[in-house]
Amino acid sequence: xxxxxxxxxxxxxxxxxxxxxxxxxxxxxxxxxxxxxxxxxxxxxxxxxxxxxxxxxxxxxxxxxxxxxxxxxxxxxxxxxxxxxxxxxxxxxxxxxxxxxxxxxxxxxxxxxxxxxxxxxxxxxxxxxxxxxxxxxxxxxxxxxxxxxxxxxxxxxxxxxxxxxxxxxxxxxxxxxxxxxxxxxxxxxxxxxxxxxxxxxxxxxxxxxxxxxxxxxxxxxxxxxxxxxxxxxxxxxxxxxxxxxxxxxxxxxxxxxxxxxxxxxxxxxxxxxxxxxxxxxxxxxxxxxxxxxxxxxxxxxxxxxxxxxxxxxxxxxxxxxxxxxxxxxxxxxxxxxxxxxxxxxxxxxxxxxxxxxxxxxxxxxxxxxxxxxxxxxxxxxxxxxxxxxxxxxxxxxxxxxxxxxxxxxxxxxxxxxxxxxxxxxxxxxxxxxxxxxxxxxxxxxxxxxxxxxxxxxxxxxxxxxxxxxxxxxxxxxxxxxxxxxxxxxxxxxxxxxxxxxxxxxxxxxxxxxxxxxxxxxxxxxxxxxxxxxxxxxxxxxxxxxxxxxxxxxxxxxxxxxxxxxxxxxxxxxxxxxxxxxxxxxxxxxxxxxxxxxxxxxxxxxxxxxxxxxxxxxxxxxxxxxxxxxxxxxxxxxxx
Numbered sequence: 001x002x003x004x005x006x007x008x009x010x011x012x013x014x015x016x017x018x019x020x021x022x023x024x025x026x027x028x029x030x031x032x033x034x035x036x037x038x039x040x041x042x043x044x045x046x047x048x049x050x051x052x053x054x055x056x057x058x059x060x061x062x063x064x065x066x067x068x069x070x071x072x073x074x075x076x077x078x079x080x081x082x083x084x085x086x087x088x089x090x091x092x093x094x095x096x097x098x099x100x101x102x103x104x105x106x107x108x109x110x111x112x113x114x115x116x117x118x119x120x121x122x123x124x125x126x127x128x129x130x131x132x133x134x135x136x137x138x139x140x141x142x143x144x145x146x147x148x149x150x151x152x153x154x155x156x157x158x159x160x161x162x163x164x165x166x167x168x169x170x171x172x173x174x175x176x177x178x179x180x181x182x183x184x185x186x187x188x189x190x191x192x193x194x195x196x197x198x199x200x201x202x203x204x205x206x207x208x209x210x211x212x213x214x215x216x217x218x219x220x221x222x223x224x225x226x227x228x229x230x231x232x233x234x235x236x237x238x239x240x241x242x243x244x245x246x247x248x249x250x251x252x253x254x255x256x257x258x259x260x261x262x263x264x265x266x267x268x269x270x271x272x273x274x275x276x277x278x279x280x281x282x283x284x285x286x287x288x289x290x291x292x293x294x295x296x297x298x299x300x301x302x303x304x305x306x307x308x309x310x311x312x313x314x315x316x317x318x319x320x321x322x323x324x325x326x327x328x329x330x331x332x333x334x335x336x337x338x339x340x341x342x343x344x345x346x347x348x349x350x351x352x353x354x355x356x357x358x359x360x361x362x363x364x365x366x367x368x369x370x371x372x373x374x375x376x377x378x379x380x381x382x383x384x385x386x387x388x389x390x391x392x393x394x395x396x397x398x399x400x401x402x403x404x405x406x407x408x409x410x411x412x413x414x415x416x417x418x419x420x421x422x423x424x425x426x427x428x429x430x431x432x433x434x435x436x437x438x439x440x441x442x443x444x445x446x447x448x449x450x451x452x453x454x455x456x457x458x459x460x461x462x463x464x465x466x467x468x469x470x471x472x473x474x475x476x477x478x479x480x481x482x483x484x485x486x487x488x489x490x491x492x493x494x495x496x497x498x499x500x501x502x503x504x505x506x507x508x509x510x511x512x513x514x515x516x517x518x519x520x521x522x523x524x525x526x527x528x529x530x531x532x533x534x535x536x537x538x539x540x541x542x543x544x545x546x547x548x549x550x551x552x553x554x555x556x557x558x559x560x561x562x563x564x565x566x567x568x569x570x571x572x573x574x575x576x577x578x579x580x581x582x583x584x585x586x587x588x589x590x591x592x593x594x595x596x597x598x599x600x601x602x603x604x605x606x607x608x609x610x611x612x613x614x615x616x617x618x619x620x621x622x623x624x625x626x627x628x629x630x631x632x633x634x635x636x637x638x639x
Contacts, residue, residue, distance in 0.1 A: 004028045007049040011035040011059045037062030056083040078123045146239035154178040166239040190217045211243045274523040276312045277618030281529040284621035333369040353392025361400040365421045367488040377464040381425045388429025398424040412471040419490045426483040432476040516540040520550045520566035547573030568595040
């Protein structure tokens with residue numbers, strides 16, 4: 001190997017000079033000569049040669065073997081022994097320093113060259129092995145999974161950082177003792193049923209901070225033996241913490257279950273909403289048409305209206321939970337302003353022993369929301385906190401704006417990268433037990449007595465947050481408190497439809513008689529009740545139970561019908577398609593959309609087609625008449 005630098009350690013000057021000359025002829029570079037161990041160590045430190053030719057018998061208190069061992073330990077420089085002594089005792093001593101060659105004097109130049117080249121090659125290979133071992137060690141320690149290497153007697157002979165953490169959490173192990181258990185599993189059971197694809201789940205069982213691990217054990221050969229001899233078998237135990245993964249799985253399963261319940265609830269609520277709307281309209285029609293009702297009858301009718309309105313509010317809560325979009329408008333809402341207004345309400349609602357605190361970041365957090373719904377959701381959370389703090393406590397509202405750049409850092413898998421507003425409502429109440437926590441957002445689930453709650457409060461909160469494109473999660477420590485965290489996206493306001501209203505006094509003086517209206521509603525009882533009310537007000541009413549039937553009637557009365565009142569969700573042809581077809585006409589009628597709920601995409605389609613009027617079911621007679629009156633006051637009448 002050219003430019004190889006070699007240190008010669010030989011106490012006989014003539015022999016040392018001869019060796020140096022030979023080295024030069026072979027193309028090597030002698031860097032010096034030492035005659036004692038102390039001198040050899042000093043020259044090795046000074047020149048850092050590639051290899052040392054070391055005579056075993058040298059001057060001084062240290063012989064060549066001791067000197068070579070000291071240099072190898074401190075500098076890592078290999079040595080080749082040069083000696084005239086070949087007795088067994090010398091050879092055995094030389095082995096202890098792990099020499100790279102052993103030349104017996106006298107030797108030929110080709111023997112010297114072979115010994116040097118083999119020594120250098122061995123040294124180079126060992127350096128590569130050390131580098132690879134260092135790299136493997138770094139990789140082993142950086143692996144997030146825990147690695148435990150057990151010997152035949154189940155003692156831990158090697159582990160990485162994650163493996164040590166796992167041992168500290170799951171194992172009960174004594175110093176120098178075998179590993180007996182991981183969690184509630186005996187190690188003997190784990191290794192006896194080992195499989196490269198079989199993972200066992202182990203948890204700490206901590207009620208308040210349970211951590212979950214998966215463990216896999218497989219056999220490995222610890223050292224190789226000659227063919228026919230028994231090899232030493234050990235076990236490789238791999239552990240990985242899956243606590244966060246299990247929590248995400250439970251959260252997704254809970255959301256899927258809530259979504260399924262919400263869809264079912266919303267479907268049922270839609271039918272009930274039509275029933276309630278029909279009842280309300282019928283009662284109001286009686287009150288409007290019958291002038292000589294007794295006080296007792298009027299009182300009973302008012303009671304029916306009050307109870308049906310309460311039922312309608314409950315239905316609206318179920319629809320909110322089911323993520324169905326009520327006929328409400330959204331606008332840019334500054335949360336600081338909204339919470340300050342909410343605080344005025346809470347000051348008159350919560351007892352004096354509950355302290356309200358609010359924290360805002362430097363940014364003015366603004367979201368696209370319906371302020372009324374959002375206030376209702378926050379109020380529901382506060383009322384729950386109040387019930388959890390009968391002896392007083394603290395409620396903290398914390399609002400911050402944050403940016404999530406990657407999906408991996410999202411609190412929820414359905415969230416998209418971008419700016420999000422985070423609203424936390426924290427209390428110092430009794431907390432929620434672990435068995436109750438997974439069910440808090442389920443409708444009709446409550447730990448309160450039947451007279452204290454319906455179980456719809458948190459379900460409504462969940463629905464409102466979902467309806468705003470957000471996400472909600474809850475954390476609680478029993479006896480310490482509860483935190484609800486809501487994530488809302490920053491989005492541009494969506495187009496919305498606003499109801500039209502007028503006062504009863506205006507209605508009585510501004511009705512346009514003999515005007516024709518098309519009423520499209522698939523629910524028979526509600527359709528007939530609406531028709532009766534409109535006819536009582538001297539309107540000519542045509543009815544249809546779906547969009548296709550309505551278009552057929554419109555073809556027969558193209559000039560007469562100037563107003564269409566239509567539901568959105570109907571069979572055969574729904575309200576969205578009907579509106580689009582009607583507004584294509586040269587003389588398009590005015591349209592009032594009437595619905596208990598509608599998906600966001602239907603809202604956008606109706607708005608884009610040009611519809612400007614909206615009524616929410618159940619419709620009050622006053623609202624219906626005011627909307628119709630306003631439309632006819634703006635639409636030129638047919639002659």
